Amino acid sequence: MHAETFHPEVDRPRKHIGSKIMLVVLAYTLVVASLVTGFQIYGAYKTSLDNLEQHFVEIENSYLPSLAAGLWSVDVPRIDALLDGIAKVPDVGSLRLKGELQDKWERKNPAHTKTLASRQFQIVYREGSDEFVMGTLEVDLMAKNIENRMWETATSIAITTTVSLFMSALFVLFIIRRWIGRHLEKTADYLQQLDLLKLDQELRLDRPENDTQDELDLVVYAINAMRLSIKNDIHKRDLLDKELALYREQLEHLVAERTLDLQNKTILLESKSEELLIQNRELDAYAHTVAHDLKQPISNLMGASNLLTAENLELSAEKNRVLLSSIQQSSKKMHAIIDSLLLLASVRKNDNLKLEKVNLEQTAHEAYQRLHPLTLERHAHITFTGHWPQVTANAQWVEEVWANYLSNAIKYGGDRPEIEIGVANLANGFVKCWVRDSGVGLTSEQQTKLFEQFTRFDPAAAQGHGLGLSIVQRIVHKLGGEVGYESSLQGGSIFWFTLHIAG
Structure with a gap:
């Protein structure tokens, strides 16, 4: 007796457990890294916003007093120079200066498309204790530079995190494959090729022996113990099979004799029963035909013949012809019925x-x-x-x-x-x-x-x-x-x- 060597579950496509573990670890690490990266990018964004606020402070402290003096003295070259200087401040996208005499100046960075922050300054010229409002300055800070910096930061963090995760996953996969995967595959191959007639070969893994046991050692021990148990059970079963074979042989001989006798009797009875059934059907058919189909033409023959042979009944020639025609038709019908029955019988025989x-x-x-x-x-x-x-x-x-x-x-x-x-x-x-x-x-x-x-x-x-x-x-x-x-x-x-x- 041989053990079954075909296992549908084993024939399905394999996926190493190390790959599963690696994917789980990788997915978890990606989630954590994404959260950390998000916090880092948000912190960098807040820092950039604080730096933008410093640009407004720089403009207010460094340029507004000089700009007020230029407006007071109507020094247009000085005003243009100061506006050019403000336009060169980092992240400044556009600015608009409106004097008290409704004169206007504008500057715009060609790269400016989206405003991130905007501030309006009132330009005040001070002469002793007197203050004179000379106009207003509106400054728009553009978002392009900070967005580029955020994107560069996010890209750098993502690349670093991905490379680190990939290297970690490869290391995890190597460790699992080396310490667990190959031993599990050898155990599965051993069990798949296990033959009930060759149970002397024990399972051994290619790994150094240690004083302490881990889970793989427990699995190997359990499989070898099961192998020995099956071997002993098969030996006991073989002894019982030999005893049962003797009784079975005797019983089969008796059953064969009785079965042969019963089969012969059954075949004989079935043959007789089928013959009787066919004969009964045909007898019924014949009786039905005689009773129903021959009755009418015979009645017609008897009636017509009685009329023709009546002594005291004088019939015309036309009436005699009709009666003779009726006798002829009835005879033809009886002849056709008899021919059909004979043909039916000839087909059967x-x-x-x-x-x-x-x-x-x-x-x-x-x-x-x-x-x-x-x-x-x-x-x-x-x-x-x-x-x-x-x-x-x-x-x-x-x-x-x-x-x-x-x-x-x-x-x-x-x-x-x-x-x-x-x-x-x-x-x-x-x-x-x-x-x-x-x-x-x-x-x-x-x-x-x-x-x-x-x-x-x-x-x-x-x-x-x-x-x-x-x-x-x-x-x-x-x-x-x-x-x-x-x-x-x-x-x-x-x-x-x-x-x-x-x-």
Whole structure:
């Protein structure tokens, strides 16, 4: 006995536990580093805002007094020089000076697109204790420089953090792979290849032996202990199997004898039962036919003959002709019923029928000629279509099938029935033969009973004894084919059967 060596779980794609641990550590470190980086960037941002405030203080202390003097003395070159100096102060994006005489000066840094902070200064000129308002100065500090500095700081921190994390993750992965991963893989391979007939080989890991044990040592010990336990259990089981084999052999011999005897008796009973069942069905069919179908023509014969042989009854020549015609029709009906029963019996008994090549189209035309009087009576129009191959069958039986299908189509095809007879080659070496009529079709319930004996769905539409389709089914099954029914897309019914194409 061998242990199962296929494990679906093992066959799935592997992912090292070291990679999982590395990913978890890396993700956690990234979150922490992101938070720390965010605080650092926020602190740098606050520091930059404080530096911007120093720019306003510098402008207020260094430039406003001189600018007030220049406005007082209307020294335009001095004013322009001072404004140029203010415009060169770091982070200044634009400035606007408006004097008391509504004169204006403006300066704007080409790189200024977004204002980060803005301050309006009142320019006051002091002469002793007197103060004179000379105008206002509006200064806008631009955000571009500080944003560039923030982005450079964030990029530097991100690069440093990422490199540090990557190096740490590689080191963690190396340690886990070296100390844990390879030993777990060896343990898994050992268990996967474990053979119940070769349990002497113990599991050993490629690692130095220490006085203290860790978790891997405990796993190896547990696996080896389990291996020895399984080995002992198998030895005990082998002893029990040998004892059971002796009892099993004796029991199997007795059971085989009893089973063979029962099988022979069962086969015999089934054969007898099947034969009796078939015989009973056919006897019932025969009795049903005699009781229901022969009763009416016999009654007609008796009535007509009584009238013709009556001594005191004088009948006209026309009346005699009608009675004789009735006797003739009743005789024909009895003859047809007896022929159907004989054909049904011959199909059942003829198990060694010799098959031959049959001209399928010829059998269809012969059936059509047999039913020509009925065709004229019902004003039926019949057309032939398709390519007609030769088949392996019995010509008489195939003609009977065509005659039955065609007779039903004429009788149940409605007023002036339009009937089409055709064939179609199938891909499996068979030919499908069919008869399409223009009748009202059949319901789903009627279709399930089509090929049962004594089934007639419309006794008023046509006379008959209901054996036709059951005979068709037996004939076609004997010839190795199938029978069936379909509802036509143009209305009406399609009765079909299949036969082997002759090789």
